[in-house]
Amino acid sequence: MATIRDVAFDVLRHHGLTRMFANPGSTEVALLSDLPDDLGFVLGLHEASVVGMASGYALASDQPALVLLHTTAGLGNAVGAIATARVSRAPMVILVGQQDRRHLQSAPFLAGEQLELLAGSMPVAVRTPASPVEVPTAIAQAYHEATIHRGPVLVVIPMGDWDEEAPENLAAAAPARLRISAGADPELVAELADTLAAAKSPAIVAGAGADTHAGFAALTTLAERLNAPVWQAAFSSESAFPHDHPAFRGHLPAVRAGIRTTLAPHDVVLVVGAPAFKVNLHDAGPFVEAGTRLVLLTELPDEITHSTADVAYLAPVAPTCAAVADRLPASATTLEPRPAPEVRPAKGPDAMTPDMVYQAFAERLPAESTFFEETPSSRGRLIDILPARTPLSYCTVTMGGLGHAIPASVGVKLAQTNRPVVAFVGDGASLYSIQGLWSAAHYGVGVLYVILRNGGYAVMDLLARNHGGKGPWPGFAEISVSTIAGGFGVETRRIDTHTDLLAALDDIVPSLAGRTTPLLLDVAVES
Template sequence: MTTVRDATLDVLRQCGMNRMFANPGSTEVPFLTDLPDDLEFVLGLHEGTVVGMATGYAIAAGKPALVVLHTTAGLGNAVGALATARVNRAPLVVLVGQQDRRHLAAEPFLAGRLQGLAGRYPVWEHQPVRPQDVPGAVRRAWHEAVQHRGPAIVVVPMDDWSAESDPALGSAGPVTLTRGRLEPGPAVDDVVRLLESAESPVLIVGAGADEPQAWAELVTLARGLGAPVWQEAFGARAGFPQDHPQFAGHLPSNRSGLRSVLAPHDVALVVGTGAFRQYAYEPGPLVSDGLTVAVISDDPDELHHSHADVAVLTDVAAACAAIAARLRPRPFTAAPRPAPELEPPRADERLLPTNVFAALAQRLPRDTVLVEETPSTRPDLHRWLPARAPRGFVSAAMGGLGFALPAAAGLRLGDPSRPVVAVLGDGSSLYAVQGLWSAARYACGVLYIVLNNGRYAIMDRLASDAGGKPPWPAFGEIDITELARSLNCPARRITSHTELISTFDDVLPGLSTRTEPLLLDISVAGDEAATQPGGTS
């Protein structure tokens, strides 16, 4: 007899989902027991870690990752990470276990009220009416995750797996569903006219342009347009080479700062993101009256929440190529941008985060994937470590912490050809520290750099700026080095500049072939001014 489980496993193979990320419970045992050898099980010790790893894997591999969660507890614990996956445009197929279908009406122990538990963050959510509909629902979830670039959820009662499949149904739905490119055609005519009439255009890029073809076309467009290029505020990925002479920096996340930066320009072309991402509310207009804004994205949600005069739903790379081909080239004179300089600390001085970034800047391979979760020092990280290749920078688009540590492991699993370095605050690292065990268990050679100041630096600064005293304590007594070692991840504690340089010179040359993770617990000064809002360090 061919079971629903057999048919579903065939669907997973056909869709290329041969690796699943999970933290199992009893409702998943019928599906997972005696898993065939061609399907790999990756264990995470918490559901946030599971989804974080899967998100990194999906970003790196460019295809949906499979997640298995345990009824209400599993899905509930994972909601924040699923929200991050949605905003990070990571395609996930999420199987959520449910109690036995035959007595669900009586609400037995572990029965979950699962529909809607993840809110509006899933791109699709379904519990099949019959067991025989499960394989088709899983295939549909794969297509939905690809099409809408986010998590698609299928709830499966535990007894469904042993039911006899319906060969007449097959797996239902098309085996192949190709997403055609949204060619720009005449849709960019208005954009071209705006740019041709502009006296001082500006180009703004976002995470939706973080792929090789889009980078190449944006460089050509920027040169032809003769315009400076800004990265969106709080960008989760880089939309343009940040060492390019025309790259101007990262937009401010407040209205007055945004207006000031854009004041010299009459037309702004926003590519691969919405217009414009902000943080704390500030009264006043978003942009000045004299600025016309055009937005190009292949994500309709980005267009609908944009402050824009013209919005075009189309393929980003194709649109940039079409626009560049029709524009008359303009000259561009890059303003001199001196490289940042920093004196090493004296022997009696504690390290600063910038000392760490400066040392990394001299040694990191160009193709390194840098994963960031250090809110209090993110501007310094951008200044010292610009993204120089597509997928050179990855962060949590949602702003919540707990993403970077497991995502770095997933990024390495999804593309073992590229070295991965995760830079974390000590507070950030503790949100998903269980991920170190998975990184070690599955030979993810990630270098984890924890900037340890023993407190929530950014939160302390925000409380001080508000004129108050924070009620939360410092937590310098936590030993992150020993915590990492207890999770089977090698770790070193670093307290001096000499140790820092020696360790980097030892570790970084072999980063691309490394299979064992390593955590560097770097003690940094805790009284420096925090410079970036949002989250904790």
């Protein structure tokens, strides 16, 4: 039976954390008893000495050092030395013992009260695993954070966690290897290019970190050189690849099983400008099959520490992708474009589904447009039907909250006054920041607001049905968003039929780029 301790030791070995500087106590005994011979132990008689020795070791070896401290007393004694390590840019992973989590609520002897706050702002990061199975991942993530931010990282670990049985095949959900470059480093570029060139069936997952003109161009060239399909990362706040390109295959599923199935045919998957991976509801299993190699390229440290990847590159996205593409030969074949998405018809005559609304815009909006998504019940349909063709085309919020689209669209239009800007917002979602319409009207901001009116929280109704029941929340068909908008000084049009919608868009869209006042379409859709 493997324990959490066994798996944690494998993580330490993998990252070269095989020498431990410590002044331990009882909360660390379970970790240290019968310590394996390949893990060295260096005792200090005071915590300042322990952290000081580790600082020197880290600076001289140019890699994170491993420190072990004893709950409140040990960490408290070490704070001054940790502050010195922070200023000295000495990377280290500091494991801090805590009382057994099974009775922490009873405030037992040696329980550390808010240990994660004791060292203040001196650590560059602090990790508190929520359960024993998260301990190995927390240690691996701390190693990467110490490397990236060049400083001490705390990991607070309850003493009982070490002896807990580890689930089968438990591994740290963090990159196995990390490389850092401030530019398109030739050695890094060569390594990444060789990996992609050797792949039999490479694929690309694009995220918001590549949503620039340079990023679009570099990823497009790279996909064409590799003849690789491209997916949009799930929950990406922006697009990063032209959705009308033959290589585009749609948005990646937001559950592990879907990701595994989608990427199973590919032996190398390059994730660019996004974590690997962001999902929604939990399901079991790894993100990819055992034969698929995951490579991550991003400019954001957090996307690295929260990703499962064989290797992660912290480097500028656009220049690195462009340099990699330059090293690859042109592909002799091209991918066939994916079939056009099916547009779901309405049940009633001249009524509308959200699909029909999005299709109408897809046929009329120019490529150099920005559209916001805040339609929870039909989000999947919008991103399938309405393509993002240029940088800053597609914008959404990835935190799960509502109230972003109405004010954020005002900001985009203020910054790019000659760009058509459309905000698709559900009637329920609109109520979270409806007052943003006043600012659009007051400052003469020509955003087109499309409110999809279904009279309730349709996405919550769907989730409740999927859970086998129904929710206690009522509908709110009596609310008139167009009436509210009119009260803020916004021109509104109530659209109740598909014919009315097409006529309105034919009138509005041609002059949308130069529009200087907001307009709200209150559009009735079938739920």
